[in-house]
Amino acid sequence: MSRNRLESHTGATLDFTFNGKAYQGIVGDTLASALLANGVDVVGRSFKYARPRGIFGHGAEEPNAIIQLGAGAATIPNLKATQVELYQGLEASSVNGWPSVDFDVMGIIGAFGRLMPPGFYYKTFMYPKKLWMTYEHFIRKAAGLGATPVEADPDSYDKLNQHCDVLVVGAGPAGLVAAREAARTGARVIIADEQSEFGGSLLASKQTIDGRIATDWIASLVAELAAYKNVQLLPRSTVFGYYDHNFLTILERRTDHLALSAPSGTRQRIHRVRAAQVVLATGAFERPLVFAHNDIPGVMLASSVSTYVNRYGVAPGNKLVVFTTNDNAYQTALDWHQTGRQVVAVVDSRTNPSGEIVDAVKALGIEVLVGHGLIEARGKKRVKAALVAPINESGTQVVGAVRYLDSDLIACSGGWSPAIHLSSHTGAKPVWDPNIVGFRPGASKQQERSAGACRGTFDLAGCLAEGASAGAEAAKLSGRGDGGLQFPGFSVEEYSEQPQQALFLVPHTQSTSRAPSQFVDFQLDVSASGIELAVREGFESVEHVKRYTALGFGTDQGKLGNINGMAILANALDQSIAETGTTIFRPSYTPTTFGAIAGRDVNHLFDPERYTAMHRWHQQQGAEFEDVGQWKRPWYFPQSGESLQKAVNREGLAVRNSVGILDASTLGKIDIQGPDAAEFITRMYTNSYLKLAPGKCRYGVMLKEDGMIFDDGVCACLADNHYLMFTTTGGAAGVLAWLELWQQTEWPELQVYFTSVTDHWTTATVTGPNARKVIAKVCNDIELSNEAFGFMDWRDGTVAGVKARIFRISFTGELSYEVNVPAHYGRHIWEALIAAGEEFNITPYGTETMHVLRAEKGFIIVGQDTDGSMTPADMNMDWVVGKNKAFSFIGKRSLQRSDTVRENRKQLVGLKTLKGSDVLPEGAQVVFDAKQKIPMSMQGHVTSSYYSASLGHSIALAVVKGGHSRLGQVVYCPLADGRSIAAEIVSSVFYDPKGERQHV
Amino acid sequence: MKKYSAFSLLKNALSYHENWQKVWRSPTPKKEYDVIVVGGGGHGLATAYYLAKVHGITNIAVIEKGYLGGGNTARNTTIIRSNYLWDEAAQLYDLSLKLWEGLSQELNYNVMFSQRGVLNLGHNLQDMRDIERRVNANRLNGIDGEVVSPQRIKEIAPLINISRDSRYPILGASWQPRGGTARHDAVAWGYARGADALGVDLIQQTEVTGIRRKDGAVVGVETSNGFIGARKVACVTAGNSGVVAAMAGLRLPVESRPLQALVSEPVKPCLDTVVMSNAVHGYISQSDKGDLVIGAGVDSYNGYGQRGSFHVVEHTIQAICELFPAFSRVRMNRQWGGVVDTCPDACPIISKTSVQGLYFNCGWGTGGFKATPGSGYVFADTVANDRPHPLAAAFNLDRFNSGALIDEHGAAGVAH
């Protein structure tokens, strides 16, 4: 039996290790309760001063017991020991302390704590200037809590989208009865609680409800809820964020209580819940008292001491001193007394506590020191004594002699702070209520209400009553039930309570600045003197003080410290707390695993991969692929051991000399129909489509409002009022959104409809002088002669037995047929064309060759040769702008702006290196004078650059200031390696300048 | 102003820190000022500081509706770099970077400017072309930077995933060693302390509600605490700029949208540099406290609520887990949003207006923190001399009429 385990509490044992040492706990333990049972005092070291720290709380509020769980790929940093359920074989360690938490060399730093007041780093480490990075290196090393894994996460995570009528957050007494009231109306209810068991505060309570002890009452209520088909129970589920439109996020921990990594299935999952109505029943956190050295292991929250005793059967010490400002904590004295261990005294800051529970404690012969403060704890790694002294009525001064109480456990209670976090996420502004000495949730901004302790109602009867009516009301507002209560009353036995005292800083015999540290935020070592110092230095806003001292920035997000800190600040500013304001809580309520937030959308599901119908064929041919948007496109088809350049040379020559074939299926395709289709399309492109006849195609350019090129492609007239628009591969989604935007918001009067058909069609481009011969072998119902089926025409027909549309458009400058068939015939057509082309050595080519071929022709690629700052004129494409169109087109007006008509704009030109074998790097900058000093005057840049096998030299496209009037001039590209490549400005059309080959 | 140093810290420690000087005064506003700066964010405070320091104008008030540095200055992810594509932007941001390099000493306040370098990753061939172009431009502009290979990236950030098998494999990156991060609050406070010491009145919890004009010229501002006269009014109100401009009857080409960020729990040093990715869309660095500081793109709707949608957070974290699979088990501690003022060309407005004596400095959008010193410097010069500072000239309001936009979209990676 572990030394602090109560004999009354038994269960199956579980082995675990902490900092390498073996211990035993029992089923139902948290790591914290098991450590306490084993008498482990020091579990961590503080962030800044490396002070020894012990377990302080029992749940989400825990600031000190931050641990690293396990090792290797599945290790988890920064868990709170109070929230880790014990399992067989669990391994945990402290996150700080070297060589060990018990003896930490950094502890020496603690001795110099006075040199490190808040913000000391803003005032030092500035000189000498170059040493900052060295100082910072050590600051960083000292910071941080646990360590991240260094390998990929072995676990997977899920998401679930849910709708419900009533979401109840928190399964304490208020939440449970709220859920029951709602459930009985037939409403779809979800009730979620962060803990492993439902019951909340009642789990550690000895009270009775309707004559039954609390734990039994919970069990039957939970059983009843579980029996409803319309109720979903989510234990181990943290509602971590409350977003707009009643959208809440829940992290469900499915396997963390079983093992480090999920034994099977997913480790955690996020429920994305859209709730009609929400009941917040999130309870309250007990507030610590701020006295000197209140951080020594052995100082705990009173409710935590009771919880360990009552729920876990652990008495974390021997000689207890209770220090309180309220009646509630007297319960801890009663609970402790029951264990048979000693209650040394109850120290009550109030001058005349006289309630029932006070009498009950006194009746046990326990000494009650009224009008006293526990002004300082003594001890190093464990409390050894409590220093108590009489204090004045307002709690600001020590007014009598100090007395030592021999003790090893201090349970403190400064009252309760409602857990208003989720309400605060919605933007509701918390309201200070002096009666409860805490913030209540502000007026609702969403469909939510709070019930029970999170609303500042602390008695059990009150919690139950509020929970019930909140549940009924929420159900009614979601359209279920009439709002009436099914269970109007509960009979509860509890002590009536008398008023508490508001005491946020316990006075000491010395002034705050000179007294031993009185900690407010344990995790970040923020003390009362630190807050007062911030005020002394002129920081007046609560946000400034928080940021200057780091108050509330820990992983507990100030659940314990914020109110005390704010009150100490208010006092230093001589203001009320209400005037000082509050701070906003933000998601996450408690920290949320990244992997769970990411869900399944990682690795290969990070973004869908899109394949064309011929993808397998390409793979079988050993193609290398390029990511273009979401698509995988063949980049080149290397034959045994061929380099990219060799393959591209071969592929390009094949197209120029015989015939090649390209998978062009990825180009965006938008089917456009409606009586106003031609008009609409004409407004989107710079040229006109009003007279485009069925059977004809036209190339167009789209501009944004600023006149800059945004996308390009061919648009075909399929029939009257029916068009097919091709877009760039990467631009497809953007273009469709663009069309919809204009149609829906600007021209709703135009009747026109858009359908994305990109995936419906497979496109095989057959291009090269022998293209017609290839097509003729597989298609005999289209007259293929140039006269009957000319350039920029399209025809319906049958290709290899499949209905097809063939477009005579060309991106290579050669005779080209783009064969479109329904996508599932893609591979069939492709193979048929390959077979038909065999005698001409038809050569599949990829995007790289496509780029070279089009660059030889000076055809631009939007996004590569343009960058959002290029007009059609800049691209030497004035011919595509219909200046006489009846209706304006998007971007037209901007083409007249002074900067757009300016001479010396960057213009598309060709560059030919003086040494033909030099290939300019894409992205090289162009200068006129290579000898100038840096900063150089840059005149443009290389947008596309290749070696052209057909031409036998390199070619490049570039944009150069005033380029159109600089043909023949020599420019330079200064490279990173110090070389500078000279090139002549030439026409951007390198091959077949008259454009005859595509017309044959 | 009493100087901060290790010695002053020691001295004050001996007197239990009871004698520190106030960082700034809490003055009551005067009737009239030579210049009123509206907005006490980093940019507004820097503007006031340089007006006083460089131009000798000390009869200045900074009027802030909340607390100093509480807007985007307090909410940003503090990435600093100057590897912008276009000459105009690159020069402005590099002026800023040079000022950062001496800022702690200039202000005698440690702004923790940490030159741990910035990687902008490329994941496809076009990304790499853009990166080459930008790095070449930077180099010829005298700005440090190089294109680095996946192997080199792995050396710089060992936990990054450079596998060729990932959905969008990393093909390379631009690397700017002079880039890094700084401590946002310290920047606001350092400038505020410096400005206050030079006589600038810092007036908090006072909202400007109107801009009073007479004969086409500004004469002062209406505030929640009454009218305050001014010969010149310089507005530096970030996400609220459209609202403030409307007070003078002006419309700005600015859209205000939520931009979110988040931090993990603090962990031991595991990432020594700033990593940004446009294609996978996320960026990350680790603060001195140990938090992983993470962000991504703006929410796609306009609004002034400092809150965004969860799905943006999901996408952001997916991107981070994609780049750093080992971070999957780290946990999100806190998440928040700011309101960013974006211009159509992703570049700021630093400009005179059609109202005599009224100036605007806004439109920094998702990436203005890095510009804080430079922005304040050139804006102060513009206001003091009633003409654009040479480096600010390109950022005038007229560019939206002339079309001389400085399009930093895309080319600059994620715009932070």
Ligand SMILES: Cc1cc2nc3c(=O)[nH]c(=O)nc-3n(C[C@H](O)[C@H](O)[C@H](O)COP(=O)(O)OP(=O)(O)OC[C@H]3O[C@@H](n4cnc5c(N)ncnc54)[C@H](O)[C@@H]3O)c2cc1C
């Ligand atoms: C989540 C997020 C991440 C970011 N990350 C980065 C990054 O990594 N790197 C980077 O360089 N930039 C980043 N930015 C952008 C950067 O934060 C801003 O561009 C920059 O801080 C703007 O500074 P500012 O001083 O102009 O604005 P702010 O700090 O917002 O200051 C404006 C001030 O004006 C005040 N104000 C407004 N209206 C009035 C009025 N009527 N009267 C009086 N006062 C008024 C406001 O209260 C506010 O304090 C990020 C922004 C956000 C939101």
